[in-house]
Amino acid sequence: MKPAALWASLIAVVAISAGLLALNLGRGNTPVLGLDLQGGVSVILAPTEAADSDDLIVIRDLIRDELESLGIAEPDVRVESSNIVVDLPGVRDQRQAVDAVDVAGIVTLRPVLRCVPTGTELPPGENGVDDVLPVLGEGQDCVVGAVGGTGEVFARGSASPTLEPQQGWGVSVDLRGEGEAIWNQLASQCFNRTGSCPSGQLAIVLDDVIQSAPVVNAPSFVGAVSITGNFTEDEARGLSRVLNRGAFPVDVEAQSVETVSPALGGDTLRAAIIAGLVGAAAIMTLMVVYYRRLSLLAISGLVVWASAMYSAAVFVSDRTNYALSLAGATGIIVAIGLAVDSYVVLFERLKDELRAGRSPRNAAPRAFDRSWRTIISANVMSLLASVILFVLSVGSVRGFALYLGLTTVTNLIVYAMFARPALVLLSGSRFLDRGRPVGTTSEAAGATT
Numbered sequence: 001m002k003p004a005a006l007w008a009s010l011i012a013v014v015a016i017s018a019g020l021l022a023l024n025l026g027r028g029n030t031p032v033l034g035l036d037l038q039g040g041v042s043v044i045l046a047p048t049e050a051a052d053s054d055d056l057i058v059i060r061d062l063i064r065d066e067l068e069s070l071g072i073a074e075p076d077v078r079v080e081s082s083n084i085v086v087d088l089p090g091v092r093d094q095r096q097a098v099d100a101v102d103v104a105g106i107v108t109l110r111p112v113l114r115c116v117p118t119g120t121e122l123p124p125g126e127n128g129v130d131d132v133l134p135v136l137g138e139g140q141d142c143v144v145g146a147v148g149g150t151g152e153v154f155a156r157g158s159a160s161p162t163l164e165p166q167q168g169w170g171v172s173v174d175l176r177g178e179g180e181a182i183w184n185q186l187a188s189q190c191f192n193r194t195g196s197c198p199s200g201q202l203a204i205v206l207d208d209v210i211q212s213a214p215v216v217n218a219p220s221f222v223g224a225v226s227i228t229g230n231f232t233e234d235e236a237r238g239l240s241r242v243l244n245r246g247a248f249p250v251d252v253e254a255q256s257v258e259t260v261s262p263a264l265g266g267d268t269l270r271a272a273i274i275a276g277l278v279g280a281a282a283i284m285t286l287m288v289v290y291y292r293r294l295s296l297l298a299i300s301g302l303v304v305w306a307s308a309m310y311s312a313a314v315f316v317s318d319r320t321n322y323a324l325s326l327a328g329a330t331g332i333i334v335a336i337g338l339a340v341d342s343y344v345v346l347f348e349r350l351k352d353e354l355r356a357g358r359s360p361r362n363a364a365p366r367a368f369d370r371s372w373r374t375i376i377s378a379n380v381m382s383l384l385a386s387v388i389l390f391v392l393s394v395g396s397v398r399g400f401a402l403y404l405g406l407t408t409v410t411n412l413i414v415y416a417m418f419a420r421p422a423l424v425l426l427s428g429s430r431f432l433d434r435g436r437p438v439g440t441t442s443e444a445a446g447a448t449t
Helices: 003-025 052-068 095-101 179-193 233-245 262-320 328-353 358-394 394-426
Strands: 040-047 076-082 082-087 108-119 140-143 160-164 168-174 200-206 209-212 224-231 251-259
Touching: 003 262, 003 394, 040 052, 052 082, 052 233, 082 160, 108 179, 140 200, 140 394, 160 224, 160 233, 168 233, 179 200, 200 233, 209 233, 224 233, 262 328, 262 394, 328 358, 328 394, 358 394
Parallel strands: none
Antiparallel strands: 040 082, 040 251, 076 082, 108 140, 108 200, 160 168, 168 224, 200 209
């Protein structure tokens, strides 16, 4: 590679890393921190009736999906014994926390008997069924019949807003298994406007409030249902969330709400930073002792890597629901070891080349090329491990996997664009010709091959 290309690569990676760091610091952008680093609220939910482990897992997943859709950064939702624990980083208000996790409630399907203007008195138990008076729209109340099914007729997580050119915003949701037969039985009654559903409307009810009461326009449905009705985009998204949460097998309620002090989170953060700095200082000291002047290359590379990693952490935590928690910080610290190992492999290979009698100018590119395959293998293994952990795990473990993978990728980019050109350019100067620059005596330091 020509010197101009080497300089271009070196300047580009340094300029980009420094520029992004300066931009983020100038704007006050910092990574979003998790519950253990910034404090927040922890809520314990308990089922209101008997629930097995499968029911709790379903509820856990539905609550996590709902919280992430609301933009809460890295909610940690887990099953502990017969309870569900929800950790919400950054939330200070306990009432806000309870409202955020109050995504339970059983969705029921009930035929609409008739609607009347709001304020009209209706006798209880009209038509021989246990009626409620859920509010539908503005200015009217509707009398609904007995429950004909629950939200479990819908496939979990399948509801999503849709936009049709002629019909506007609507909601599409899949039917699952035996739920299709239950839905079609109700749909047939409403389509034919039988005595049990004279209005032709089928109400979707949550917490005694009608969320939607579409007119059924087909006697049966196969696989999926589309609900339209002049919705706005927000209304369609809200109904989608209702249908998705309607798959709760049992209802749950908050048993306790605890606030994690921001001061405690701050103490944890300071301890993590101090531990990281002490470890980095120890590593740098050993590098200086063992590799002499050449350690400046490793230190410079790690500074560039740290600058790039800070900007990457800001971007990821800002654009996703994965805040920087203590687990994520652990992933970054582990990756520091991988980054240092990359330079150790390079320097040891360079020492071998110098011992073989090659000049620094010829030894440097050969050392990089022969160490590159080893470094690639080690980092790819780390990246694969982080991907597998991220896919198979939940909660804080996913944060560890995410930041381990992110730092690994960043390390490879910086190493390729910074370490190689820097080493080759230094080898063309007298930097490696004087004394013992790599901690080893080379009698052939000035030889050529």
